[in-house]
Amino acid sequence: MKIEELFKSFLEEIEQAVSINVFNLWFSKIEPVSLHDNKLKIKVPMQIHKNMLSNNYKDIINSTLYTITGQNFEIEYITEDELEEENKSNEVEISQIVNNPLIDDEWETNLNPKYTFESFVVGDSNRLAVVSAHAVAENPGTIHNPLFLYGKSGIGKTHLMHAIGNYIVQNSNKKVLYITSNDFVADYTGFASIEKGVDSIEYAKNFKNKYQNVDVLIIDDIQFLVGADKSQQEFFHTFNALYQANKQIIISSDRSPDDLKKIEDRLRSRFMWGLPVDIYPPDFNLRCKIINSKIKNTSLEDKLSQEIIEYIANSCQNDIRFIEGTIKRLMAYTAMMVPDRIDLNFAIEALKDYLNINIYADNSITKIQKTVADYFNITVADLKSKKKTSNIAKPRHIAIYLCRVETDEGLARIGLEFGGRDHSTISASYDKITNDLKTDEKLNTIVKEIKNKL
Numbered sequence: 001m002k003i004e005e006l007f008k009s010f011l012e013e014i015e016q017a018v019s020i021n022v023f024n025l026w027f028s029k030i031e032p033v034s035l036h037d038n039k040l041k042i043k044v045p046m047q048i049h050k051n052m053l054s055n056n057y058k059d060i061i062n063s064t065l066y067t068i069t070g071q072n073f074e075i076e077y078i079t080e081d082e083l084e085e086e087n088k089s090n091e092v093e094i095s096q097i098v099n100n101p102l103i104d105d106e107w108e109t110n111l112n113p114k115y116t117f118e119s120f121v122v123g124d125s126n127r128l129a130v131v132s133a134h135a136v137a138e139n140p141g142t143i144h145n146p147l148f149l150y151g152k153s154g155i156g157k158t159h160l161m162h163a164i165g166n167y168i169v170q171n172s173n174k175k176v177l178y179i180t181s182n183d184f185v186a187d188y189t190g191f192a193s194i195e196k197g198v199d200s201i202e203y204a205k206n207f208k209n210k211y212q213n214v215d216v217l218i219i220d221d222i223q224f225l226v227g228a229d230k231s232q233q234e235f236f237h238t239f240n241a242l243y244q245a246n247k248q249i250i251i252s253s254d255r256s257p258d259d260l261k262k263i264e265d266r267l268r269s270r271f272m273w274g275l276p277v278d279i280y281p282p283d284f285n286l287r288c289k290i291i292n293s294k295i296k297n298t299s300l301e302d303k304l305s306q307e308i309i310e311y312i313a314n315s316c317q318n319d320i321r322f323i324e325g326t327i328k329r330l331m332a333y334t335a336m337m338v339p340d341r342i343d344l345n346f347a348i349e350a351l352k353d354y355l356n357i358n359i360y361a362d363n364s365i366t367k368i369q370k371t372v373a374d375y376f377n378i379t380v381a382d383l384k385s386k387k388k389t390s391n392i393a394k395p396r397h398i399a400i401y402l403c404r405v406e407t408d409e410g411l412a413r414i415g416l417e418f419g420g421r422d423h424s425t426i427s428a429s430y431d432k433i434t435n436d437l438k439t440d441e442k443l444n445t446i447v448k449e450i451k452n453k454l
Contacts, residue, residue: 003040006068007032013064018057026052033078040065040073043083047244050077081237085205109169110178115162121293123286126156129277133160137167140174140216140248144275146239149252150410151279154319157252160279161218164250174215181224184211185231212241216248222271223253226262236267243270256410258423278413282320287313290320294327299334303342311347315355329354365403365417371453372399375446384419398447400426401433406454 015023026049033041044050053061054077065073078086117137122130129149136147147164149157165176187207211217217238225232242249253260256278257271282290291309295301312330316323333350334342369380376395383396396418403414404426411423418426436443 003032003035006035006065009068010064013068014060017060017064026057033083038071038073039076041076041078044077044079046240047079050079051244053077081208085208107175109165109176111165111169111176112162113166115159116166117163119293120156120159120163121286121290123282123289125280125282125286126160129156129160129279132275132277133164136248136250137164137171140168140172141246145243145246146249146251146271146274148257148271148274148276149250149279150254150256150276152281152319153254154321155279155281156320157279158220161220161250161252165216165218168216168248175213176216176218177210177214178218178220180220181222184219184235185225185228187211188231188234211238214242214247216250217242218250220252221254222251222263223255223260226260229264232264232267236264236270239267239270243273249274256412258412259410278410280413284310284313287316287323290323291327294324298327298331300327300331300342303334304347305343307344308342308347311344312351315351326351326354365407365409365414368402368406368454369399369417371450372402375450375453384417386419397429397433398443398450400429402447402450402454404430406451 011027014027018027029045030049030053031043033043035041042053044053061075062072065071117130117134120130132144132147133149136144149160151157162178165178168174169176187210219235225235239249251271257268257276260268260271288309291304291312295304312323312326316326330347330350337346337350339346369383372395373380373383376391378392378395382392383399385392387393400414400418403409403417411426415421415423415426433443433447437447
């Protein structure tokens, strides 16, 4: 009997023997590869299929094959990736070890040792992220997998990811790897650019060793996978391999999984399997705490009054990196001028050009809400309320639309600021105004006028 005929009969029998859900989930997408000396090789979609068919359905598979053929078979399950690698190995005999940039004599975690939980300043805007990060660090691979941290640039995501990695390295023998998405693309592009042959096979092997044989993979700025379609596909396979092996995955982005519209849907859905956590820009109190932590053990530690700290905190409202830059600027100016004392006037003079050049106007949700409320002569409380009258509902839709197009905030954060509405309601409001703008000239004028006020 030909292998195709055998497998067709086998699937027909299995379909009758198991439930339709079981058949669709575990049997419908498996395919025969080869049959030699009663050794049957079957291709399966993912590693989890290998485990499930081998462990849970072994008896029914063996008995069904015996019923059809009167023979017992030795069955080998293989994924598509494994099959491709096996085929390449058959084409070229590897006779030497190839020097490869992916493999080092000693494992490099790429972690920055200065980024720890102890050096991370905690406040209301990042407390949930810190608690979640601690939970992952103490139990990698068993809770919040993947952990997806998102928020604007410069608010501590990278610090927190390094802190998790450093904690795991210090308290276990697990293998940790921190990379950026650009690193991943560069490694994959290097593999793709090598012509077929010994080098390409060894590179493919080492590529998988680097990314799939880790216990904790930390990948920063996942949004930069946009446009790298083949790299996205490879990361999809890497994600699956690690997840199925209960290895911890930690990801960061400047936006939520829902807002990564140009990332493959199957990847975005996997990002939601664990815990997505939004890290908000630091509030005033947290900015003051950060400034105090940054000047500790520096020449400014005993020279800055609370008045100057609050001045800096008010001037650097969105970005921790900008706070660091401001402090360095003040330190340099102080070292150059050597003042008898540092008062508020001195700080203003030292930072005036720097703050004027670098601080940027931010169309925050709060600012948009106030501008829209003033425009329509209603209150911000009206926008956040459950009122559905037209004089409230329409301004609310417009305000939500503007928050989507004028800020980097995600659906969940916008919903939270509009009375705790869910993301589907926010999305519906945005879609409504987007569609109405195509035909409503008056609405176009209103939106344009509000934008000008912003």
